[in-house]
Amino acid sequence: MYVENLDILKAITDELDYTCYAIIGDWNANLCDIDNSLFAGHMINFCSENNLNISSCAHLPERSYTYVSERWNTTSWLDHVIANNDFHSSISKINIMYDVSDEDHIPxxxxxxxxxxxxLTSSINNGRAKIKWNNMTDNDISKYCMLTERCLHDIHIPTEAVGCRDTQCTNVNHIE
Known part of the structure; x- marks a missing residue:
């Protein structure tokens, strides 16, 4: 069932129109005890296969915990921030609020x-946007064409530069 839910998350993220997103919450994957955690391996593989970052690992100490079981007198690191590269790079820090709760899940x-x-516009201009053309619907392609047309419309090329055939042209107006 856990793997099925990861497949659902994959389908959802594949359909996102956003370049910057995170999946935050209870993953039931204890990263403090990977060898004995039932779901940690699945979560790590999911992130690796989908080029996602476990941002909580990058921003928190190795022995962090987000769950306290008073019944078993144990702690676990079950809650995580999973982010694509764009969202991950926007995170400045993550703090576990141990002082807010002393049992169950800690915010x-x-x-x-x-x-x-x-x-999105600057990432396209920087050549960083990765478009999965085979996943695009006709509606997606129409949106892309409209955005491209809007961006191209803002480019003003002097008419004298259009007719220039000199491949070594040094005219500043043509170069610009």
């Missing part, structure tokens, strides 16, 4: 630097 804060969130 955490994710601090996001909005200046690091990429702009």
């Amino acid at each position: 955490f804060k994710v601090y996001i630097n909005s200046d690091n969130i990429p702009n």
